[in-house]
Amino acid sequence: MKRLSFVDINGIHMxxxxxxxxxxxxxxxxxxxxxxxxxxxxxxxxxxxxxHTQTGAIxxxxxxxxxxxxxxxxxxxxxxxxxxNSILWIRFQDTSGRASNRGLSEIKVLSNIGLSTQSLxx
Numbered sequence: 030m031k032r033l034s035f036v037d038i039n040g041i042h043m044x045x046x047x048x049x050x051x052x053x054x055x056x057x058x059x060x061x062x063x064x065x066x067x068x069x070x071x072x073x074x075x076x077x078x079x080x081h082t083q084t085g086a087i088x089x090x091x092x093x094x095x096x097x098x099x100x101x102x103x104x105x106x107x108x109x110x111x112x113x114n115s116i117l118w119i120r121f122q123d124t125s126g127r128a129s130n131r132g133l134s135e136i137k138v139l140s141n142i143g144l145s146t147q148s149l150x151x
Contacts, residue, residue: 049123055123058120060117060118061119061138067114070137071135071136074103079128080126080129083102083125084097085097087109091114091115096124104134
């Protein structure tokens, strides 16, 4: 699997998406350009009626893991906020959903400088 930099997927706003290749529990890695203290991750399901990422898990280079539930099927934002951690990468794994080409239209990793202004993600 290709490791992605933090600019490889820019979502529906920039015309790119990530989708699985009919994998049962697809995952996507995201490498940051340097260690960054992050405070939140925002994710957006692919906004189409054919597939849906319903739940997932985010694992980071510091060893922490956070479960995500109730990801909306309409492409709207899901935000997970946590204590600031300095990390080098995150990995999102789709743990349940509908159809075989589930994925995300966008991921944003947000620093602890400000949740609304410091988007470091895709």
